[in-house]
Amino acid sequence: MSIASRDQDRARELGAKHSFARVAESYDAILEDREVDAVYIPLVNTLHREWTLRALAAGKHVLCEKPLAMNAAEAEEMANAAQHEGLHLMEAFMYRFHPRIRAFVEDVHDPLYVEARFGFGLTRPLDYRLQSSLGGGALLDVGCYTVSAARWILGEPDEVFAKFRRDASSEDAVDMTVTALLHFPAGATASVWASFESPEEQGLMVVERERAQHLELPFSSRDSDNSYQLMVESFAASVFEDRPVEIPPSESVANMKVLDQIREAAKGSP
Known part of the structure; x- marks a missing residue:
């Protein structure tokens, strides 16, 4: 697992709590990491579209915080990009x-x-x-x-x-x-x-x-029951087993x- 933040000190602090986590120099470094299969995007709402599209273009599955986008047009663009790339995209409605x-x-x-x-x-x-x-x-x-x-x-x-x-x-x-x-x-x-x-x-x-x-x-x-853990486990199963995510992009667009x-x-x- 790799972690990145705008604040490197915050990333290192979080990484220190998890022995299996690596601290990346930037968001781009995570997208360039071939060992990373999927990314979680918890950025501010205005950045969801940009980094989801960049992650999908880099071949990563995406679990993106809610709301998926700023509006339905952005959400549809993101959903279409995931379909085009053959990758999973799910909104994190835990x-x-x-x-x-x-x-x-x-x-x-x-x-x-x-x-x-x-x-x-x-x-x-x-x-x-x-x-x-x-x-x-x-x-x-x-x-x-x-x-x-x-x-x-x-x-x-x-x-x-x-x-x-x-x-x-x-x-x-x-x-x-x-x-x-x-x-x-x-x-x-x-x-x-x-x-x-x-x-x-x-x-x-x-x-x-x-x-x-x-x-x-x-x-x-x-x-x-930890909703976040259940959500992540479900998304991971969809990625590893290549089955549909439980909250499909069409639901998020709607x-x-x-x-x-x-x-x-x-x-x-x-």
């Missing part, structure tokens, strides 16, 4: 690998309404998630989870209504809170909420015709399309 939420979703029958919430407070001004030039904002950082969960249960929406609340005091303002209502072809609806200005809050509720189900901490469950619709619907929000 929550979808946790047995608890999988069991919850599998147990849903005849849903009428979904409510998905994910919020917490961000106060550090230099946090990249608070900088629009780096792809920050609540929609892309945590709204992607709530939209993913709603679509997982209800499918693809046919109407989207949304409002943003931005930090008007910042020149590089991002959406601090996002509220959206999704309508689906069969008549079901979903409310998705994401925020950087609340206490920590996570929840998933599904109202069915005969009952209502609730799941707390659906996106970062804190129990003995999620990005709804995020784009929310962004468009929220235009004009204060």
Whole structure:
């Protein structure tokens, strides 16, 4: 395994914790390393497309942090590049690998309404998630989870209504809170909420015709099952066994399309 960072000291510090890890001089050095089969890209959102395309062109399979891209057009370009190169590309939505939420979703029958919430407070001004030039904002950082969960249960929406609340005091303002209502072809609806200005809050509720189900901490469950480990093991199995990844690029593109619709619907929000 090889590690690279913009800060060599940080890379060496991390490498020192793992005897099997090598510290590369740069991101390019990792892509040039013939012993590296796959890369994980946890960079800021605006760099996902660039480094995914570069990694695929270098013959590497890619596990890229969520959101896969800044918009659906970028996601489609990345998906097409992976298909062209015959390589695996997967968005790192670790929550979808946790047995608890999988069991919850599998147990849903005849849903009428979904409510998905994910919020917490961000106060550090230099946090990249608070900088629009780096792809920050609540929609892309945590709204992607709530939209993913709603679509997982209800499918693809046919109407989207949304409002943003931005930090008007910042020149590089991002959406601090996002509220959206999704309508689906069969008549079901979903409310998705994401925020950087609340206490920590996570929840998933599904109202069915005969009952209502609730799941707390659906996106970062804190129990003995490690979602990140399960995700990496799944991706590695796809690479070694050459089988489809569990979250195909087509799913990521579809999620990005709804995020784009929310962004468009929220235009004009204060």
